[in-house]
Amino acid sequence: xxxxxxxxxxxxxxxxxxxxxxxxxxxxxxxxxxxxxxxxxxxxxxxxxxxxxxxxxxxxxxxxxxxxxxxxxxxxxxxxxxxxxxxxxxxxxxxxxxxxxxxxxxxxxxxxxxxxxxxxxxxxxxxxxxxxxxxxxxxxxxxxx
Numbered sequence: 001x002x003x004x005x006x007x008x009x010x011x012x013x014x015x016x017x018x019x020x021x022x023x024x025x026x027x028x029x030x031x032x033x034x035x036x037x038x039x040x041x042x043x044x045x046x047x048x049x050x051x052x053x054x055x056x057x058x059x060x061x062x063x064x065x066x067x068x069x070x071x072x073x074x075x076x077x078x079x080x081x082x083x084x085x086x087x088x089x090x091x092x093x094x095x096x097x098x099x100x101x102x103x104x105x106x107x108x109x110x111x112x113x114x115x116x117x118x119x120x121x122x123x124x125x126x127x128x129x130x131x132x133x134x135x136x137x138x139x140x141x142x143x144x145x
Contacts, residue, residue: 016061017053020075020134024048024082027130043086051082056134066135075131076124083123084116091116 025048033041059074060066084091094109094116 013053013057013061017056019138020056020060020078020131021049021052023130023134024052024078024127027126028082031126040086044083047085048082051085052078055081060135060138066138068132068135068139071135071138072128072132075134076128078131079123079125079127080120083127084120087116087119 025045028044028048029041032044055078056074059077060070063070091113094112
């Protein structure tokens with residue numbers, strides 16, 4: 001019986017995304033756990049574990065060798081998605097909040113949106129750094145071969 005030379009897709013996905021996933025999980029946990037506790041860190045950890053491989057594979061994993069700029073952009077997108085995903089259930093109602101005559105509630109909603117935008121900005125910047133570092137490590141060590 002002849003064995004297929006077609007690479008195993010799942011093993012290829014894991015091989016090309018494990019470093020990015022590991023770094024995003026470490027950075028996310030290191031940021032959220034000391035500030036807000038394990039419950040918040042756990043939500044971000046799960047989002048990073050599930051979403052990082054998908055985003056990294058789509059942007060970087062199928063192309064070899066990884067380009068540094070593509071790594072930074074993919075990292076910024078990964079950071080934004082993985083760090084904002086746990087907050088969507090709180091953020092989306094705030095964006096659509098419009099009740100005429102309830103000025104105090106609108107100010108609280110506006111302040112909350114501003115905080116979420118700061119989290120998103122930090123996630124993009126930190127994600128770009130992590131993505132750049134991941135692409136540089138992968139290029140240097142030839143993890144993509």
